[in-house]
Every structure is written in structure tokens, then in C-alpha cells.
Amino acid sequence: MVRAENSMIPDYEDVGTGKAVVFLPGMEGAKEFWHFQAAVFKEKYRAISCSYIRRQPKLSRTIAEYAADIIRLLDSLHLEKAAIIGESFGGVIAQELTLAYPQRVVVLVLCNTVDRARSENFGVNMFTLATFIHPLTFFFPKARRKAILTWVGKHRGFVMDPSPGNDQLAEYILEYGLLPGIGGYMDRIIAGIKVNFTTKLETVSVPTLIIRGSEDRIVGPKTVAELVGRIPGAELALINGGGHCCQQTKPEATNRAILEWLERQGY
Template sequence: MPQLEVDGAALMYDDEGPRDADVLPLVFIHGWTANRHRWDHQMTHFAERRRVIRLDLRGHGDSTGAGVRTIAELAEDVVALLDHLEVQRAVLVGHSMGGMIAQTITLDHPERVERLVLVDSISRMTYSRGRGMLMGASTLVPFKLFVATNIRRAFAPGFPREEVRAYIKSSEDTPREVVMTLYGAMRAFDVLDRVGEIGVPTLLIHGYHDIQLPVRQMLRMAKAYPDAEVRIIDAGHELPVEKPAELTTALDRFVTPVVAA
């Protein structure tokens, strides 16, 4: 498995599919406590005809490293990988926290992004005072309970329990420092006042039953984007695994016309 050493971390990644100078790569960025395999369905589909890149973020999956404090630091890890792979411009696809990372890259390095896809992601976390207090208090419970509660809430009612348990176990394997630090980083993330600067075509795909990052927050964000298309799917927060085929179809329609300038 290829890896890249970046600032004390070993980032594991996959780089598959045919190289075609006229077809821009897709770069998939997973969310909090997840790993690159959230994108297995999309990877299999798209790698048949175009270059597809995905990675395990620092401290997640097969990657090592900790100490990251902000979403911007994770974004720079992704940019370092693009530099290493000599990818000058790409289509970014980010799920949840991965969407926050993708927005940050687009704002800080606009020349690197051709199109942007945000899956169950937002530009600012907003909640009532009571909800904010509850979220803060949730960090005081035992670590495994904290993780299990958050992951269980991410799936829409009716998703197979045995699969939910497998995702909980995978998330629990993420180091506690990484989990808790990035939980705080997501709560602090706020680029809503800047997304009007993002001029590239953007697809916002959201699960109707998402209670982690409610669809109404995404719709508020969509109004601020100059060139945004919205797609709502009957799922929870974990669209890449709850409705992988529907997500892939939506992505395919959005990215197929994209070629290098």
C-alpha cells in the first residue's frame, strides 16, 4: 500500500484508474473516525475509466499520526498528497468532516479545484444553547459510549444493526486523542461567511434523515454558494454506505462532463 510521510504522519492512500490528461482526477476525503473504505462503491465504479485518489486521514484507518488541531491542518495533508502525486487540479468529494476539509482546500487553494462535492457536510455547525451544552457534556462520558452514541445516530432508522456495530468498532479503533480533538475542530469550523468566494460548480448531497448535520443547515449553506446544485437522498448521515449506488449515480452525473481545461 503506498504511503506518504507528512509532518510526522504516514498517510496511506490509493491511487487507481487510468491516467488521462483530459479527465481530471477525483479525490475522495472521508469523515470523522471513518477511513478511505467509506468510498469503496465509488472507487470501484469510477476507477474503471478515470483516475481516483482516496486516503486515510491522519490518525484514521491505516494512517498514523496525531497532534492535528484544526480542519485546516488536515486540508494541508491532502494538498501535500496532491503535490506528491503531481495532481495540479482535481474534483474534490468530501463526506461530513471531509467536506469541511474540501471546502477549506477550495478556499485556500482555489487553483487546485475544478468542482466540489459535499456529502452530508456543512460550512458552520449551529445548534441551540441546549444542544450545545448537550454536545459538550457528551465528551465527559466514557470514550466508547461517546463514539458508539455518535456513530449510531449517524445512520437512518432501519439500517442493519450488525453493520452499525461494525462501523462503531471501526470508529473505536481511532485514537482517542484524534477523535476528541477533531470533534472540537468540527464544532469550531466556520467558513459560512466565505463560501460566497467559491466560484466552482458545487454539488451538495445530503441525507434527508441526517440528524448529525441536519438538512436545514445544508440548505442555509446552499444559499451562500454562487453555483450550487442540491440533491436530497432518503438516508441518514452515512450516505456513502447507506445508499452507495444512489450517491454514485448523483456523482457520475455531476462529474462526467469535467475534463482538463
């Protein structure tokens, strides 16, 4: 476990040796999100799992500031370039990195993410209700929280899914879901909601893999199809039975998809 001494550099975990693979988590911003991946990737790669700097909300905040944090981390580790793998909010940061610092990104993996703010699957349905219930979990007694997240997963609410792996995702959320605080979440929402990479993605020139859990209702099939179509040469890997956080609920399938693709890219 490594903690950056410079407050402008994100905390991170650095394990293994070889070519660098940098993992960017979702909006909760915990490096621990990637522990199923780091445990496997370290056998072949230098696996660097990042957290995000906790900020107070600022209306002028942009995703470029979060990307700049990652660049400072790469600089502190003396890494000229790396494979970048981003989940959800981390995938948005990964897109910014690739567009703004193309010389620093060798290959790109975008997991369950979007190119701009979308509301594809929201409406009068159980997904919307379960998504609304999800953040209320922490207002319930601790003994009830996991059961509530299990119910949310049954209806594919927010980041949950109905797979057996939803249990370990619930454990992760209960431990790290409050990490950023309300202010930290607001700051990330402010930065993320301004993003619109739609017309810029055609300039991405690095090999790109797009991962989607088949049960993900935050990032729907239409969004992913458009994302794949906009990035030249992008490939899609569908994780059957996984949801928005398939790295947690379907880690073996997710790891296999990414590792096999990296090998095909000669990385």
C-alpha cells in the same frame, strides 16, 4: 493499497486511471469508508481515497493543517488539481481546500457536511438519546455491538439511519470507528469546532454539488438549504432513505448522483 512513506502525507488508496477524484472521509478518517465509491469510480476516474494523519490533541489545531496534509498528498502524486469529494468532517476540509487553494480544486462535492458547528436537531428527543448511546457501543460485549448500532439506526442516531444499508455501515463502524483513538477524535473536534465558513462561501468559484441523505439528523435541511444558498451555483442532490453516511447505506443512489453531476460538469 498504498501507504505513504512520508509520515506527513496521509495514507491513501489509488485505483483506476483518468481524471483524479479525491475522497475525504468523516471524522473517523478511514480511507475504507469510500470502498463502494472507489469500486465504481475507478472505471472512469483515478479514485484516490484518503485517511487522515493521526494526531494527539492540540488546542491550537486548525482545519487548515488537515487541508495542508491533503495538499502534500496531491503534491506527492504530482496532481496539480483534482475533484474533491468530502464527507462530514471531510467536507469541512474540502471547503478549506477550496477556499485556501482554489487553483487545486476543479469541482467540489460536499456530502452531509456543515459550514460551521451546528446543533440543529439536538434536544429532548430519541435522536439525541440514540446519538448519546452510539459512542457507548464499544463498552458493550462484542456480540451485542451490532444490535446496539441497529437500534441507534432505527432512531437515526448520530451517523446511523434506518435503511437496510445500516447493517453494512455498522460493520464499517465496528471495524474502523476506533481508528483515531480518543486523542485523534479530540484533535479533529478541536479543529472542526473553530470553523466558520459562512461568510466566505460566496467566494467559491468552482462547480459545487451538495449531497444530503434525507434521514440525516446531524445535518438537517435548514443547514443544507443555507449551504446551497451561500455557494454560487451550487446544486443539491437528496439521497432518499439515506442518512449521514449515505455513501455506505445507499451507495448506488449516491454514486449515481455524483457521477451524473460530474458528467454534466464535463469532468
